Each structure stands twice: as C-alpha cells, then as structure tokens.
Amino acid sequence: MIELQQVNKFFGDTPAVLDFSLVVEEGELCCLIGPSGCGKTTTLKMINRMIETTSGSIRVGGRGITELKPHELRRSMGYVIQSIGLFPHMTVMENICVVPRLFKWERGRAKSRAMELLELFDMPPDRFKDKYPRELSGGQAQRIGVARALAGDPDILLMDEPFGALDPISRANLQRQFLRIQSELHKTVVFVTHDVDEAVRLASRIGLMQDGRIVQADSPERMLSLPRNDFVERFIGSERSLKRLSRLRVQDAMRAASGSDSSFRGVEGSDVPASDCFSASGNPNAISSPHGKSGEEDPGPVLDSGSDLRLALALLLQHGRQRLPVRDENGRIQGELRLLDLLGV
Ligand SMILES: Nc1ncnc2c1ncn2[C@@H]1O[C@H](COP(=O)(O)OP(=O)(O)O)[C@@H](O)[C@H]1O
C-alpha cells in the first residue's frame, strides 16, 4: 500500500505538486493522468525518492519512506520509463539480470528468474535471451524493460508513460499483456499516462491531476459516468459513453440462452457447439432470432463473452446487425447480445 498525505513539491518557488493525497491499495493499478506539466512524473519520483518532497508524508507498506534506507526502498520498487534504456552492450538475459545481480542473487536463481519472465511476456527464451537490444522491435524492447523492472520481484511497480513511444497496435498488445500479467502478479502499480483510453483500459482507479493537484480520484466507471467538474469532463473527452463500454464485458449485457424468452427458442437449452449451429443454418441470426432474414451472405461474427462491449458494438455496426450470438470460452453458444441491450448499460 502506498499512502501520500498532503504532499507538496516546489522547485524553488515554482509549485509542481500541491496538497496531494492519495492511497493506492495493495494490488491496485492506479493510473495518474493529466495534461503535460501537471506533476505526474514528479509525484511518481517522490514515491521512490528520486525527488524529495518539500512537505507532507509518503508511506509505503505502513512505513514512512524517509525511515527506510534508499536502497531498501528501491529494492521494493520497480521503475519503468518510456525510453527504457536497455544497456546496448548487454544481451536480453544480462539486461534482465541487472537487478538480481545487484541483489547478489546466485547466478542460477537470477537466470531462471529471467527465463520465467521471458516466458511470462511470450518471448521464448531460446529465441530472445541472447539477442542485443538493437535486434528487438520497440514493443519487444519495452517488454524487456518491464521484465527487468520485475526481475527483483518488487511489490511495487512505478511506470512513467511506459508504452508512450509505441505504435497503437504494439501499444494495445502490450496493454493487454500487461493486464494479464498484473492479474497473475497483483503488484501495486502506479502508472502515469496522459492517454485516457489507456487509463480506462488498465486502471482499477484513476487519479486525474491538474496544476499539481488531484482533481478526482475514482474508479474509471465513476469517473466516466460522474465527472466531478468541467475540467474532468473535457479531459475525458467526448466519447465518454464509448469509453465506458470498453470497461464492460459482453457477458455483462448479453441475454443468456436459457429462460423463458421466446425469441431465443433456437438456442434455448441447446448444448451444441457454436460451429455446429452455424453449419446447420449458415446464418447465426437464424439461431437466435426467428425474425432474422435467412439466406444472408455474411454469416456475421460470433461474439466472445469475455470481449469488451466497445468491440462488440463495433462488430454489430460493422455487420449491420441488431443482434449477434455470444459464445463462451469453450465455443458454446451462451446467448446473444442485442444492439438494444447496449442502450441500457
Ligand atoms: N527538476 C525540475 N526543476 C524545475 N522544475 C521542474 C523540475 N521537474 C519538473 N519541474 C516542473 O514541475 C512541473 C511538473 O512537472 P512533471 O512532474 O514533469 O509533469 P508531468 O509529468 O505531468 O508532465 C512542471 O511545471 C515542470 O516544469
């Protein structure tokens, strides 16, 4: 747990962070967002004492950070920045092992930790461990940067616009992968970004800053549905409702196949894999809707119950459908999602 209490930071007479209070719970992924210059990086660097506070208190795991020795403090925190600065003359393996070596881990242990991390990031060790940074793509290098920060198994991860330099596709891939890894590792993460979409996708809580102050700290859902003032609303942008959809899953809005709904008779109680349903009719609409036009050319996609509703909406619109069937992770038809259902969420 990280607790910041009435923290202030002045550079000379210039205020950078003002009356900043925030608690980041154990295992929480808290995104700090806000316009450039609002104090995000300064706040992050005060947590690991790369920058000293002017006043106020910061506690980590219940202890004031000034009570801890700097090396003890840094040991409990991994730090990731945008241009990750992998050592160019070291291989991937050597780069990841930097921190374990500082900790004087025994060689075998450091190596197996590095292998484990490469696996975790879907980078087969045999292919990647002996490569040099110049042989990696931007996305791969950034993965190694995050892996290196995790190498010493810190409880806390401080990340400053870590995916900021990547193209949108690599960025989305890394976000997805990072979410999966976080759901396994449950680190306490403070993640700085100026990208609202990134924050909405990743955060369990968002702290929005303006001129050194926290304006609103809330779950993404609450921030999107109840922006505290005009600044929050403007910062979040005009697509609030679409952004909210990206937080929700198809399974949250779909109608299950069982139940008394007559329009659902086609699939009701059926235990037939999705693919069989389609081969029978050639048209997924036919299985979920007696009103569906039969003989359509485009069979349309089947939605995965775990995908987000923003994607589902895009597919409904793209295929001009009022409804699409939903399958579970085993590929079985579970129900359907109607365009109308999205109006109510
Ligand atoms: N070392 C420094 N010396 C003087 N002013 C600084 C220093 N670092 C940051 N600042 C100022 O503090 C404010 C916050 O900066 P920063 O935390 O880097 O913002 P952000 O990360 O949100 O873009 C800015 O006005 C910036 O110019």
Ligand SMILES: [Mg+2]
């Ligand atoms: Mg910054």
